[in-house]
Amino acid sequence: MKDELLIQEAIKASTNAYTPYSHFNVGAALLDADGHVHYGCNIENAAYGPSNCAERTAMFRAVADGHKPGSFKAIAVIGATDGPISPCGVCRQVMVELCAPDMKVILGNLKGDIQVTTVAELLPGAFGPAHLDEAKK
Ligand SMILES: O=c1ccn([C@H]2C[C@H](O)[C@@H](CO)O2)c(=O)[nH]1
Numbered sequence: 294m295k296d297e298l299l300i301q302e303a304i305k306a307s308t309n310a311y312t313p314y315s316h317f318n319v320g321a322a323l324l325d326a327d328g329h330v331h332y333g334c335n336i337e338n339a340a341y342g343p344s345n346c347a348e349r350t351a352m353f354r355a356v357a358d359g360h361k362p363g364s365f366k367a368i369a370v371i372g373a374t375d376g377p378i379s380p381c382g383v384c385r386q387v388m389v390e391l392c393a394p395d396m397k398v399i400l401g402n403l404k405g406d407i408q409v410t411t412v413a414e415l416l417p418g419a420f421g422p423a424h425l426d427e428a429k430k
């Protein structure tokens with residue numbers, strides 16, 4: 294699937310965002326190995342902390358639906374930012390856990406700006422599952 298098409302799917306997903314506090318709608322579209330798209334939006338909470346970002350919603354939904362961590366092909370994320378949106382640190386850490394290091398991450402905004410990167414580029418030096426194995430040696 295073309296980057297622009299996955300971005301279009303992310304824009305669709307953003308229309309379901311629940312953002313009574315920030316009014317900042319974000320959408321994500323995660324492409325699985327079979328070519329199917331899993332949608333995510335940000336879902337906020339009056340206690341603020343329990344809020345969930347669009348990217349995490351998409352990844353958690355796909356895993357909960359039985360898709361193997363590490364098997365995804367790409368994720369697109371959009372928000373009404375000036376330049377391409379920048380995923381938060383928590384979402385970058387969750388990407389490291391559930392996506393391959395070289396998986397494509399397409400970041401966009403509503404003006405059509407696009408930045409294509411990878412999970413590893415978004416969180417260099419990440420603490421990952423391998424570090425836990427090292428501790429057992
Ligand atoms: O990449 C991002 C950046 C921010 N947000 C959400 C979190 C919060 O609901 C709102 C403002 O930070 O945007 C996302 O969902 N994804």
Ligand SMILES: [Zn+2]
Nearest residue numbers: 346380381384
């Ligand atoms: Zn986030």
